[in-house]
Amino acid sequence: METKILTEIIKLDTIKKILENFDPISIIEEGFIAYSKGKVVVPPVGEMIFDDPDNPGDCHIKYGYIKNDNFFVVKIAQGFYNNPKLGLPSTNGLNILFNQKNGSIECILLDEGYLTEVRTASAGAIAAKYMAPKNVKRIGIFGTGMQGKMQLEYLKSVVKCRKAMIWGRSEAQLKKYQEYMASSEFEIEITQDSTDITDTCNLIVTCTPSKIPLIKADQVKKGTHITAMGSDTSEKQELESKILQIADRVIVDSISQAETRGECFHALKDGNIDQAQIIELGKIITNKALQRKNDDEITIVDLTGVAVQDIQISKAVYEGFLSLKEN
Amino acid sequence: METKILTEIIKLDTIKKILENFDPISIIEEGFIAYSKGKVVVPPVGEMIFDDPDNPGDCHIKYGYIKNDNFFVVKIAQGFYNNPKLGLPSTNGLNILFNQKNGSIECILLDEGYLTEVRTASAGAIAAKYMAPKNVKRIGIFGTGMQGKMQLEYLKSVVKCRKAMIWGRSEAQLKKYQEYMASSEFEIEITQDSTDITDTCNLIVTCTPSKIPLIKADQVKKGTHITAMGSDTSEKQELESKILQIADRVIVDSISQAETRGECFHALKDGNIDQAQIIELGKIITNKALQRKNDDEITIVDLTGVAVQDIQISKAVYEGFLSLKEN
Numbered sequence: 001m002e003t004k005i006l007t008e009i010i011k012l013d014t015i016k017k018i019l020e021n022f023d024p025i026s027i028i029e030e031g032f033i034a035y036s037k038g039k040v041v042v043p044p045v046g047e048m049i050f051d052d053p054d055n056p057g058d059c060h061i062k063y064g065y066i067k068n069d070n071f072f073v074v075k076i077a078q079g080f081y082n083n084p085k086l087g088l089p090s091t092n093g094l095n096i097l098f099n100q101k102n103g104s105i106e107c108i109l110l111d112e113g114y115l116t117e118v119r120t121a122s123a124g125a126i127a128a129k130y131m132a133p134k135n136v137k138r139i140g141i142f143g144t145g146m147q148g149k150m151q152l153e154y155l156k157s158v159v160k161c162r163k164a165m166i167w168g169r170s171e172a173q174l175k176k177y178q179e180y181m182a183s184s185e186f187e188i189e190i191t192q193d194s195t196d197i198t199d200t201c202n203l204i205v206t207c208t209p210s211k212i213p214l215i216k217a218d219q220v221k222k223g224t225h226i227t228a229m230g231s232d233t234s235e236k237q238e239l240e241s242k243i244l245q246i247a248d249r250v251i252v253d254s255i256s257q258a259e260t261r262g263e264c265f266h267a268l269k270d271g272n273i274d275q276a277q278i279i280e281l282g283k284i285i286t287n288k289a290l291q292r293k294n295d296d297e298i299t300i301v302d303l304t305g306v307a308v309q310d311i312q313i314s315k316a317v318y319e320g321f322l323s324l325k326e327n
Numbered sequence: 328m329e330t331k332i333l334t335e336i337i338k339l340d341t342i343k344k345i346l347e348n349f350d351p352i353s354i355i356e357e358g359f360i361a362y363s364k365g366k367v368v369v370p371p372v373g374e375m376i377f378d379d380p381d382n383p384g385d386c387h388i389k390y391g392y393i394k395n396d397n398f399f400v401v402k403i404a405q406g407f408y409n410n411p412k413l414g415l416p417s418t419n420g421l422n423i424l425f426n427q428k429n430g431s432i433e434c435i436l437l438d439e440g441y442l443t444e445v446r447t448a449s450a451g452a453i454a455a456k457y458m459a460p461k462n463v464k465r466i467g468i469f470g471t472g473m474q475g476k477m478q479l480e481y482l483k484s485v486v487k488c489r490k491a492m493i494w495g496r497s498e499a500q501l502k503k504y505q506e507y508m509a510s511s512e513f514e515i516e517i518t519q520d521s522t523d524i525t526d527t528c529n530l531i532v533t534c535t536p537s538k539i540p541l542i543k544a545d546q547v548k549k550g551t552h553i554t555a556m557g558s559d560t561s562e563k564q565e566l567e568s569k570i571l572q573i574a575d576r577v578i579v580d581s582i583s584q585a586e587t588r589g590e591c592f593h594a595l596k597d598g599n600i601d602q603a604q605i606i607e608l609g610k611i612i613t614n615k616a617l618q619r620k621n622d623d624e625i626t627i628v629d630l631t632g633v634a635v636q637d638i639q640i641s642k643a644v645y646e647g648f649l650s651l652k653e654n
Contacts (some may be wrong), residue, residue, distance in 0.1 A: 008435060009336060041375065043373060043374065043375065046370060046373045046388060046390060047370065047540075048368065048370065048391070048392065048399060050399075052426065052428065053347070053428060055428060057429070059399065059425070059430065061373060061401060063373060063375065063386075063388065072375060072377075072386065074386075074388060076401055076423065077567075078425065078430030078431075079430065080428075080429045080430040083430070086429060086439065091434065092430050092431055093434060094423070094435075096421070097401065098405065099372050100377060101379065101382060101407075102382060102384070102407045102410050102413060102415050103384050103386065103405030103406065103407040103410070103419050104405075104415065104419055105419065105421060106438075107437065108421075110334060159416050196541065212367065219629055239599065249424060299391065313396050
């Protein structure tokens with residue numbers, strides 16, 4: 001007689017409730033450490049690019065497992081950037097958690113892309129925790145989407161500064177961002193001129209799907225930290241690749257992914273950096289000597305998003321779900 | 328205001344009901360034709376191999392889309408071959424259907440691996456339809472699992488012969504197979520000696536997860552057709568690779584996949600065939616000159632399973648679900 005294994009389907013509202021009970025940042029941090037120690041199997045990212053000019057999109061499949069763990073995870077994330085014009089969110093996705101011992105489907109997290117936002121915002125907080133200048137004058141955010149909002153939210157636990165300036169292409173979107181954040185602790189300015197950010201912010205986070213660099217090398221002042229997380233394909237690029245050349249430290253979440261996507265991909269292709277210069281975030285976390293040394297350094301953290309983040313956040317949500325169910 | 332798109336979750340019992348209303352073979356056939364015409368985007372297969380000696384397993388992610396279609400599909404299939412000892416089925420899986428225009432998740436087919444069995448059995452029927460000898464004396468099946476049963480079932484619509492011999496390692500499993508098929512139209516013999524099959528069957532289907540060839544080249548008689556579908560990794564192999572050398576025609580579902588997995592992978596590596604000899608199934612279907620010429624040829628169809636099969640079967644089930652819902 002065959003045993004039937006029940007697949008739990010967990011929806012966004014439940015996921016959000018479960019997330020209130022743990023700190024995703026520390027969970028993602030553990031994931032990066034394990035990844036950089038070689039304890040995680042992460043095959044190359046699966047990718048589909050849809051080039052319909054009316055609504056260009058992409059779909060990424062990130063998957064893998066921590067060796068000798070109970071689970072393996074497949075995460076699918078879609079981005080269709082003109083969706084808001086259709087009344088749809090621009091990003092979407094789901095996480096699927098499997099039993100590593102027998103392959104059964106333990107649960108499907110119908111998180112609508114939210115867990116990708118959470119694990120990405122967590123990575124931004126980790127980047128700032130170890131690499132931002134001690135004295136952050138103002139936080140600069142490129143991008144008015146959900147990630148632009150969550151980055152600021154997640155930075156609260158690692159940075160004291162509560163002043164921010166947001167860059168966006170659309171004034172309407174900038175105003176909406178400001179309204180959305182009205183009840184937050186942040187004093188928010190908005191701008192359509194990127195130099196307003198580079199002139200006044202020493203902790204900058206870029207989270208747009210731009211294919212044209214938004215920041216030029218000659219704009220970047222001494223002592224600036226930039227976390228670039230918008231580019232996750234070979235086509236997207238937020239920073240002029242020379243910025244990586246003038247940086248004192250270039251850090252990525254995954255060296256193998258940085259060879260084919262993100263800011264490093266462009267800088268490597270343009271000959272502006274050497275692979276040997278790039279350090280993995282998981283190594284930074286555990287080695288103080290690799291972290292920012294002073295408030296003059298220019299540092300870049302280039303994030304393309306690694307499956308270990310999806311593994312960690314999915315596991316934590318599922319475990320939270322199981323303990324909710326028990327009580 | 329954002330529109331909420333409802334994701335339909337369709338379970339196995341509903342899927343089986345929907346499958347009664349259409350012919351999967353013709354749908355999969357259309358898929359192979361489109362694939363070999365270059366109308367389908369199929370990125371490389373995602374793969375995880377779990378090498379726990381107690382229960383070795385694998386997980387394959389097959390995904391892609393027909394250009395200018397409404398959907399894209401991600402299929403995840405798991406095989407853990409000692410699961411029956413744990414009271415669990417050895418294969419499992421799910422299909423996810425997305426909207427190609429905006430990335431929303433249209434439906435999740437919780438088919439428990441059944442749709443993979445259906446689309447694989449359909450491919451076996453298509454292989455036999457175009458390549459089996461006109462006069463099939465007896466059908467030989469290697470493997471006593473679900474696929475071994477479904478192959479025979481699906482061959483009914485393309486082959487008149489109702490005599491079959493089944494090979495398996497375990498006598499108990501062979502007896503179970505025979506009992507399961509007792510009420511079928513087939514007269515079923517069982518054996519643990521592969522020469523019983525190669526001596527008396529001229530249409531042979533191999534569907535095991537074997538890593539050691541089950542059929543040697545000197546066993547293969549003139550006029551035999553073999554469909555080898557068990558091997559879908561670089562490690563699995565059911566046919567001695569010399570068999571592909573002595574074959575008059577070597578056909579695969581996907582040439583690009585055959586370079587890295589399945590029987591052709593081994594034969595190419597061993598220098599027993601040349602890439603130029605291999606023909607794609609989608610081309611065979613539409614070109615009579617490429618099909619079996621006489622009852623003396625030795626022909627091999629090596630199937631590793633292509634995402635276009637998953638796309639076609641998922642679409643058909645979802646469309647069937649929507650029309651059920653309307654009525």
